[in-house]
Amino acid sequence: VTANAASSSERADTATRSRGALFHAPPPRPIVAASILSADFARLGDEVRSVLADGADAIHVDVMDGHFVPNLSMGPAVCAAVRRAAPQAFIDVHLMVEAPSRFLAPFRESGADHCTFHREIAEDHRALARRCHELGMTAGIAVNPETPVESVRELLDAVDLVLVMSVHPGYSGQAFIPEVLEKARWVRREAAGRVRIEIDGGVSPANASQCVGAGVDVVVSASALFGARDRTAVVAALRG
Numbered sequence: 001v002t003a004n005a006a007s008s009s010e011r012a013d014t015a016t017r018s019r020g021a022l023f024h025a026p027p028p029r030p031i032v033a034a035s036i037l038s039a040d041f042a043r044l045g046d047e048v049r050s051v052l053a054d055g056a057d058a059i060h061v062d063v064m065d066g067h068f069v070p071n072l073s074m075g076p077a078v079c080a081a082v083r084r085a086a087p088q089a090f091i092d093v094h095l096m097v098e099a100p101s102r103f104l105a106p107f108r109e110s111g112a113d114h115c116t117f118h119r120e121i122a123e124d125h126r127a128l129a130r131r132c133h134e135l136g137m138t139a140g141i142a143v144n145p146e147t148p149v150e151s152v153r154e155l156l157d158a159v160d161l162v163l164v165m166s167v168h169p170g171y172s173g174q175a176f177i178p179e180v181l182e183k184a185r186w187v188r189r190e191a192a193g194r195v196r197i198e199i200d201g202g203v204s205p206a207n208a209s210q211c212v213g214a215g216v217d218v219v220v221s222a223s224a225l226f227g228a229r230d231r232t233a234v235v236a237a238l239r240g
């Protein structure tokens, strides 16, 4: 009994490590993170399993508090439901909230592998990144379209990922802002492979290769992916 318990906990540990490793090193090909904001919430488990079967590498969970952005979306209970539906999936949580410090542990307990918080909030970003790491997650810092990317320079050694917003956060289905690609190029120059570069908002097969060409290695998609008839083809196209 003891031996079995040990080996099953080792297996669980290996699974956690390999999920957790997704943002640790430059990926061999661009990572596609499916944002469930455009999924059919009434069939969330099926949507998550089907988009993963169609090739998505991660599930992106958009959390909105009605203060940092003018909308409400989902909380830890939805993250836990995603985890139950897809025990092996990498869960990338995007915290569009004013006080992420309150939610890091609840999301970790709900199965999150990674949390991204925003540069624009007033909390101590370095402490937030440290807390993510203590909890066993990777950490990301996001910049809104109007925020200069140079404002994350001092944090590049503290985080695993920089998220470049290519729409004003709050809603899926908005138009891509191409000017933000210069920010991805800046991160690539400054951090050269040491952090992942994620782009989020309005990404589609029409602009994915521009994103990847600018150094993006994690592509988020909600409407282009969940709205597609052939999601496998869209996942492939999103890799640029």
Ligand code: DX5
Pocket (backbone or CB within 6 Å): 035, 037, 038, 060, 062, 094, 167, 168, 169, 170, 171, 172, 173, 174, 200, 201, 202, 203, 220, 221, 222, 223, 224
């Ligand atoms: C926007 C969210 C995005 C959004 C992307 O506030 O952070 O993740 O769901 O949706 P699309 O891909 O439809 O622009």
Ligand code: ZN
Pocket (backbone or CB within 6 Å): 035, 060, 061, 062, 094, 200, 220
């Ligand atoms: Zn997002």
